[in-house]
Amino acid sequence: MANKLQLISCSLLCSLQLSATALDSDTLRSSLSKPQFEQTLATLSADTSDQDEFWYWLNLARLQQANGDFNSSIHSFQKSFEILDEYENRAKVSLRNVGSFLGSAFLSKGAESYYGKGYERTLMHTLNALNYTMLGNFEGAAVEMRRMEQRQEFWLSETEEKIKEAAEEKAKAEKSGSDLSSMPSGYTMASMLEDPSVRNLANSYQDPFSYTLSSIISSIAFPHENLGEVSLKRALSLNPDVSKVFVTLPQGVKSAQKSPVQPAKGKNAAKGKKGGETPKIEKMDITVVILSGEAPSVKIEKIRFPLFNGANYTSIDLPAFNPPINDISVVTISTDKLRLQPPRLLQTNAMAYKTLKDELIGELSKAVVRATTKAVVAKQASDNFGFFGGLVASLAMDAGSSLADSGFRNWELLPNSGYLSKFEAFKGETFTITMNDRQESFTLPKDKKGVLVLVSYLTNDNIRIDHVAY
Numbered sequence: 001m002a003n004k005l006q007l008i009s010c011s012l013l014c015s016l017q018l019s020a021t022a023l024d025s026d027t028l029r030s031s032l033s034k035p036q037f038e039q040t041l042a043t044l045s046a047d048t049s050d051q052d053e054f055w056y057w058l059n060l061a062r063l064q065q066a067n068g069d070f071n072s073s074i075h076s077f078q079k080s081f082e083i084l085d086e087y088e089n090r091a092k093v094s095l096r097n098v099g100s101f102l103g104s105a106f107l108s109k110g111a112e113s114y115y116g117k118g119y120e121r122t123l124m125h126t127l128n129a130l131n132y133t134m135l136g137n138f139e140g141a142a143v144e145m146r147r148m149e150q151r152q153e154f155w156l157s158e159t160e161e162k163i164k165e166a167a168e169e170k171a172k173a174e175k176s177g178s179d180l181s182s183m184p185s186g187y188t189m190a191s192m193l194e195d196p197s198v199r200n201l202a203n204s205y206q207d208p209f210s211y212t213l214s215s216i217i218s219s220i221a222f223p224h225e226n227l228g229e230v231s232l233k234r235a236l237s238l239n240p241d242v243s244k245v246f247v248t249l250p251q252g253v254k255s256a257q258k259s260p261v262q263p264a265k266g267k268n269a270a271k272g273k274k275g276g277e278t279p280k281i282e283k284m285d286i287t288v289v290i291l292s293g294e295a296p297s298v299k300i301e302k303i304r305f306p307l308f309n310g311a312n313y314t315s316i317d318l319p320a321f322n323p324p325i326n327d328i329s330v331v332t333i334s335t336d337k338l339r340l341q342p343p344r345l346l347q348t349n350a351m352a353y354k355t356l357k358d359e360l361i362g363e364l365s366k367a368v369v370r371a372t373t374k375a376v377v378a379k380q381a382s383d384n385f386g387f388f389g390g391l392v393a394s395l396a397m398d399a400g401s402s403l404a405d406s407g408f409r410n411w412e413l414l415p416n417s418g419y420l421s422k423f424e425a426f427k428g429e430t431f432t433i434t435m436n437d438r439q440e441s442f443t444l445p446k447d448k449k450g451v452l453v454l455v456s457y458l459t460n461d462n463i464r465i466d467h468v469a470y
Contacts, residue, residue, distance in 0.1 A: 247340055
């Protein structure tokens with residue numbers, strides 16, 4: 001039995017060591033400033049230890065996009081799609097396996113494979129659509145936005161099954177004397193999950209940013225069709241601030257640019273029209289997309305929790321979040337004729353917290369199962385080998401759990417905020433974008449109908465502006 005215990009402990013620790021990351025979450029998120037960015041991207045690109053992880057390709061795709069390497073970003077997003085497609089196709093065979101405790105019941109929450117949450121599955125297509133847009137492929141971008149909506153269908157099925165399983169596990173726990181009706185004392189997310197900004201969200205996976213952007217992309221890709229109307233209506237139902245995205249020049253505003261015309265003749269001359277020059281208004285459509293900050297990164301908290309009617313205590317592990325970083329709170333766009341404040345339509349942190357709130361009972365149920373399993377193993381080791389046998393078993397499981405928890409990652413480089421504005425300006429005009437205390441200027445082309453500008457704000461000293469004219 002002692003040899004068996006040692007073998008189990010060794011195999012758990014060894015397997016977890018092999019899955020250790022080359023660039024951990026804290027290092028990755030703290031190394032995005034301009035002087036460090038190139039090395040961070042190179043290190044992540046060269047990392048082969050996590051290339052079977054969903055979150056790895058999403059993080060890499062975002063860094064490549066922020067570096068202006070849109071083709072490579074598309075490739076990395078495709079890798080993440082393949083991992084998620086394989087998981088969803090496998091889960092379709094039996095949705096009962098979606099919330100399965102396999103792989104996490106014995107050890108920890110961190111031993112589970114991470115396949116993203118609804119908001120991440122939605123936004124990976126939204127950001128990839130921006131890649132296609134920056135390459136001038138608006139039709140490809142429109143396809144990505146349709147895939148965004150299709151991906152949500154499976155998330156709904158998955159969520160419904162998780163809710164059913166959570167209810168079943170809650171009933172089992174209550175029979176054994178465990179109370180899952182309230183958040184555990186000491187859980188750092190408790191107050192945040194009750195915040196009005198979280199409670200008032202319609203759901204945890206549909207964001208007005210994606211639907212508004214989808215409407216704009218569709219209107220550019222298919223200008224003679226009204227394909228974006230449904231998306232725009234959905235965006236407005238999620239957030240009425242979507243109406244602030246679209247701004248036109250005030251009536252009567254004319255360009256200073258003049259164009260020569262021939263002297264009026266005939267009937268026009270009789271009506272008093274003068275020859276010479278008349279104003280020629282050359283307006284164009286401008287869409288500005290600003291992606292800023294990094295979303296909350298997931299972590300796992302250990303919390304003491306009563307089991308067996310309070311007779312014994314053990315620690316449970318629950319997912320929680322580190323706060324978002326490097327975000328901006330105020331955006332202003334100024335032209336000669338307009339001063340705009342684009343609405344913040346993407347709030348990734350609120351969606352992450354809403355998801356956690358929705359899933360908390362299920363997470364708590366699984367955590368109690370894990371805690372009970374570890375307590376039973378430690379008790380059996382103690383009964384067979386005395387106090388030190390139980391201690392060794394507990395230490396081995398705790399060490400393995402800590403290693404697994406450190407490798408549990410989400411899409412931590414997902415932008416935390418998305419600002420969107422579509423307005424009119426004059427060809428050749430220069431406009432200024434103010435983000436907190438940083439100002440960036442952009443000069444419009446003189447020979448195009450419209451421009452879509454993408455601003456990636458990773459840190460205050462690492463801001464990139466790309467654009468595509470059409």
